[in-house]
Amino acid sequence: MLKKFIMIILSTCILATLVGCSKSTSSAKERAVNNSNQSENSKLKVVVSFNPLKEFAQAVGKDKIEVTTVVPEGVEPHDFDLTIKDMKDISNSSLFVYSGFGMETWVDKTLTSIDNEDLVVVDSSKGITPLNNPAGKETGQYDPHIWLSLQDAKIQTKNIKDALVKADKKNEKFYEENYEEFSAQLDKLYNEYKVKFKGVQNKNFVTGHAAFGYLCRDFGLKQNSVESVFGGGEPSPQTLKKLVDIVKKDKIRVIFMEELASPRVSETLAKSAGAKVQKIYTIESKEENKTYIESMKENLLNIYNSLK
Ligand SMILES: [Zn+2]
Structure with missing residues (x-):
């Protein structure tokens, strides 16, 4: 707790310094923003917090919107705190x-x-029914990983679509049609795997951090993880031993590894349990330039192959 507090103080100090240095460039940028807002053909300015929301917004808004993401690429969003520039970007958006x-x-x-x-x-x-945070309320009441459920991603996208319509009524039909097209893609993938996962006996898989609770709810699966829901914190020897036991007992052949959550621990675990390591996407940040649908397709295929 104290460590986190010190980190917050430190990062605030660094931010203040950074913002101070970049004052002249940011005011030039602000003028540009104001100018483009005045132009008739300007795109609707949308700011999203992190990666999956950018994809959902773009699926609906396409070339009618311009999306800025607060959490930069390659940065783990759980421990993020925004800069003064981010605040300005949000203030200047629609x-x-x-x-x-x-x-x-x-x-x-x-x-x-x-x-x-x-x-x-x-x-x-x-409109989404939350899952409680399995790590306990200290790190937040709910599990936040809703975008990894195709069903919940559809609700998230609908909420974005409704807001786009509200902010830009004249393009309502465009947004509605794009939403229908994207939600049909989500449904198609969901329906395909609903059937597939019903047919497998083993429902257990092991991953880096507990990001797949809502995906598990969609398909009746169970995740075991090296790290907690909010990432961070290497597992204790007891947790690691428990995981090795689960892997051996359920004859789990694959340990999923995430780029931003203890990839080495996943490797160690796989080695000690005689399983192989395979990559999984939390989509918290853009990885390998894959779209949301491409990443989810791979995730579901790889989880399914590891269980059947
Ligand atoms: Zn996460």
Whole structure:
């Protein structure tokens, strides 16, 4: 706790310094933003918190919107705190989308300090039934990984679509049609794997951090993880031993490894349990330039192949 507090203080100091240095460039950028807002053909400015929301927004808004992502590529979003420049980007946008269920610990503080009455704010988790945080309430009441469920991703995308329609009524038909097309892709993949997972006996898989709770809910599966829901914290020897036992008992052949969560621990675990390591995408950051649908297809295929 104290470590985290010190980290927050430190990062705030660094931020203040950074913002101070880049003052002149940011005001030039602001002028550009104001100019483009005045132009008739300007795209609707959308700011999203992190990667999957960018894809959902783009699937609906396509060339009518311009999306900026707060959490930079390759950065793990669980421990992120935003910069003053991010605050300005949000203030200057028409739409701000966040995932919800505690994923963005900074969101309440941000929304109270933003001065833009016209900003449409989208909590993309609205209407989704939350899962409790299996790690206990200390790190947040709910498991935030809703975008890894195809069904919940559809609700998130619908919330974004409704907000786009509200902010830009004249393109309503365009947004509705794009939403229908994207949600049909989500449904198709969901229906395919609903049948496939029903046919497998073993429902257990092992991954890096506990990001797949909602995916498991979709398909009646069970995840075991090296790290907790919010990432961070290498497993204790007891946890590791428990995982090795699960892997051996259920004859699990594959340990999934995430780029941003203890990949080496997954490797160690696989070695000690005689399993192989395979990559899985949490989509928390863009990986290997894959789209959301491509990443989910691979995830589901690889989980299915490891169970059947
Ligand atoms: Zn996560």
